[in-house]
Amino acid sequence: MxxxxxxxxxxxxxxxxxxxxxxxxxxxxxxxxxxxxxxxNAGKAEFERYRKLLxxxxxxxxxxxxxxxxxxxxxxxxxxxxxTPAFSLVLERMPPTIYLTLAGLVVALxxxxxxxxxxxxxxxxxxxxxxTGIAVAGQAMPLFWFGIMLIIIFAVRLRALPASGxxxxxxxxxxxxxxxxxxxxxxxxxxxxxVIEVLSMEYITTARAKGVGERTVVIxxxxxNACIPIITILGLQFGQLLGGAxxxxxxxxWPGVATLTxxxxxxxxxPVVQCAVVLLAxxxxxxxxxxxxxxxxxxxxxxVSA
Amino acid sequence: xxxARTGADVAVKPARGAARPAASAPSRxxxxxxxxxxxxxxxxxxxxxxxxxxxxxxxxAPHDPLAVNxxxxxxxxxxxxxxxxRHLLGTDQIGRDLxxxxxxxxxxSLVIGVSAMLLSATIGVxxxxxxxxFGRRIDWVxxxxxxxxxxxxxxxxxxxxxxxxxxxxxxxxxxxxVAGWPIYARVIRAETLAIREREFVLAGRALGMxxxxxxxxxxxxxxxxxxxxxxxxxxxxxxxxxxxxxxxGLGIQPPTPAWGNMLGEGRVYMLNSWWIAAFPGLxxxxxxxxxxxxxxxxxxxxxxxxxx
Numbered sequence: 001m002x003x004x005x006x007x008x009x010x011x012x013x014x015x016x017x018x019x020x021x022x023x024x025x026x027x028x029x030x031x032x033x034x035x036x037x038x039x040x041n042a043g044k045a046e047f048e049r050y051r052k053l054l055x056x057x058x059x060x061x062x063x064x065x066x067x068x069x070x071x072x073x074x075x076x077x078x079x080x081x082x083x084t085p086a087f088s089l090v091l092e093r094m095p096p097t098i099y100l101t102l103a104g105l106v107v108a109l110x111x112x113x114x115x116x117x118x119x120x121x122x123x124x125x126x127x128x129x130x131x132t133g134i135a136v137a138g139q140a141m142p143l144f145w146f147g148i149m150l151i152i153i154f155a156v157r158l159r160a161l162p163a164s165g166x167x168x169x170x171x172x173x174x175x176x177x178x179x180x181x182x183x184x185x186x187x188x189x190x191x192x193x194x195v196i197e198v199l200s201m202e203y204i205t206t207a208r209a210k211g212v213g214e215r216t217v218v219i220x221x222x223x224x225n226a227c228i229p230i231i232t233i234l235g236l237q238f239g240q241l242l243g244g245a246x247x248x249x250x251x252x253x254w255p256g257v258a259t260l261t262x263x264x265x266x267x268x269x270x271p272v273v274q275c276a277v278v279l280l281a282x283x284x285x286x287x288x289x290x291x292x293x294x295x296x297x298x299x300x301x302x303x304v305s306a
Numbered sequence: 307x308x309x310a311r312t313g314a315d316v317a318v319k320p321a322r323g324a325a326r327p328a329a330s331a332p333s334r335x336x337x338x339x340x341x342x343x344x345x346x347x348x349x350x351x352x353x354x355x356x357x358x359x360x361x362x363x364x365x366x367a368p369h370d371p372l373a374v375n376x377x378x379x380x381x382x383x384x385x386x387x388x389x390x391x392r393h394l395l396g397t398d399q400i401g402r403d404l405x406x407x408x409x410x411x412x413x414x415s416l417v418i419g420v421s422a423m424l425l426s427a428t429i430g431v432x433x434x435x436x437x438x439x440f441g442r443r444i445d446w447v448x449x450x451x452x453x454x455x456x457x458x459x460x461x462x463x464x465x466x467x468x469x470x471x472x473x474x475x476x477x478x479x480x481x482x483x484v485a486g487w488p489i490y491a492r493v494i495r496a497e498t499l500a501i502r503e504r505e506f507v508l509a510g511r512a513l514g515m516x517x518x519x520x521x522x523x524x525x526x527x528x529x530x531x532x533x534x535x536x537x538x539x540x541x542x543x544x545x546x547x548x549x550x551x552x553x554x555g556l557g558i559q560p561p562t563p564a565w566g567n568m569l570g571e572g573r574v575y576m577l578n579s580w581w582i583a584a585f586p587g588l589x590x591x592x593x594x595x596x597x598x599x600x601x602x603x604x605x606x607x608x609x610x611x612x613x614x
Contacts (some may be wrong), residue, residue: 018454140595142546145587152580243459265469
């Protein structure tokens with residue numbers, strides 16, 4: 001178990017370093033910060049002065065080291081736009097994003113678990129075909145379009161829910177449903193195949209041979225074992241879920257990290273973009289590690305083989 | 307490394323579920339595959355229509371997609387009160403014909419989708435082959451990069467890069483293409499690892515074939531099916547992502563018609579004129595749906611056991 005944990009943590013470190021290099025490269029190699037900071041008609045001397053001031057005349061690895069060592073201390077520099085530290089700006093917007101992500105996950109599970117199990121139990125039936133069909137259609141649905149259609153129907157036509165904003169539970173309904181509906185199809189398909197696979201195992205046959213009731217077989221024997229791949233997958237999907245949350249936020253003007261990132265991109269406020277990218281990555285990687293550890297804890301086979 | 311392994315397993319699961327019926331109930335399984343193939347054919351026909359209408363847009367579009375007619379602005383679709391047969395799907399806020407714009411909008415989406423896919427496939431397949439064939443340190447490095455990129459939401463990466471590079475058609479293709487390669491690399495690497503040990507490759511090596519010949523003439527031809535399937539599904543993914551970026555105003559800039567920016571412009575008017583946002587969205591949905599159906603059918607047809 002111990003080496004398993006160490007292995008997981010080591011991987012976390014490597015991935016975070018990778019992401020930080022990525023965030024650094026995006027600004028410093030692909031673009032030139034000075035070009036973005038100074039007005040276009042600034043003279044050559046002015047450019048040189050700024051370049052020195054920002055330490056951009058030093059070798060790239062020195063610059064990266066400076067960026068990384070400050071980032072570790074939570075110092076991503078000041079926002080070029082709002083004159084506050086980028087870190088606190090991003091941190092402030094983190095809770096709404098996390099709440100939305102979790103709410104979306106809950107909705108996705110509420111849709112996917114019953115339908116997935118049902119489809120697996122009644123394999124090749126009409127119900128199964130219908131569920132699979134809806135799942136394929138659902139996967140093709142652009143999330144942001146779906147969100148807009150929800151707004152048109154429920155906020156504009158029926159006036160039942162607020163179109164955007166944050167605060168009460170009513171504000172949560174549409175964004176959470178939108179995000180959940182986006183994640184549900186893939187989750188449903190995975191639940192279905194997970195349960196089908198488990199149902200063909202010998203211990204299920206044994207349980208049935210013992211005369212265990214069908215309901216107990218499904219809930220106690222099949223579903224519990226099917227949970228392991230489902231948890232693993234959901235953990236790995238977390239990045240996609242967060243990606244979905246980014247899209248959902250922009251549609252519903254949700255005051256989370258994503259809307260901040262998009263605003264910052266529009267304002268060319270790169271310290272904030274960098275900080276948001278690194279912190280979101282950290283969030284994803286942490287979620288992945290927690291899931292891996294959880295699965296290793298539930299299923300001893302995994303931590304032994306690792 | 308475990309994440310990579312579990313990730314690969316994850317990808318395997320749905321396909322296994324789909325492949326299993328063939329083993330347990332042969333007649334029923336093949337019947338099911340046949341039905342799915344039919345769906346795939348229907349999807350392919352639909353897709354062909356969409357592609358054709360994009361290619362021949364100048365001859366089939368009823369109006370110039372950029373022609374402004376302020377007197378006819380915000381006209382509803384023909385079946386609603388106040389709709390005119392002149393504008394079958396209605397007009398937008400400055401009186402441009404929506405049907406013409408939807409038809410022309412497909413050009414941008416398809417060009418970006420296909421070009422970005424070609425770029426990712428080239429990068430991903432080459433790196434996947436390298437990692438799987440040579441193994442060791444180079445495999446470790448490539449796998450690590452794949453892991454880092456796959457953990458990260460594709461959307462955020464694309465947003466950040468577009469923000470620095472600026473948005474133009476070629477930048478969009480480069481960004482979406484470069485961001486999309488890891489999935490190819492992961493699948494191709496896993497397949498190569500297995501194929502490398504097969505007898506015909508060992509025989510080739512014993513005959514003294516060069517690495518390049520082994521990789522491109524012996525191994526690569528065996529990987530065509532997974533590449534085709536991933537590529538198909540990726541086109542759909544890229545189209546959705548491109549339209550999202552355009553929707554945010556970070557992609558294709560107006561007045562060039564693209565499904566994404568039409569949706570973004572239409573959002574402002576959705577209170578009274580829902581059709582401006584609805585039809586481009588419907589176009590995106592139909593296209594990606596057709597591509598996904600076709601991709602699934604291709605997978606069943608080419609190789610029901612494919613690890614995808």
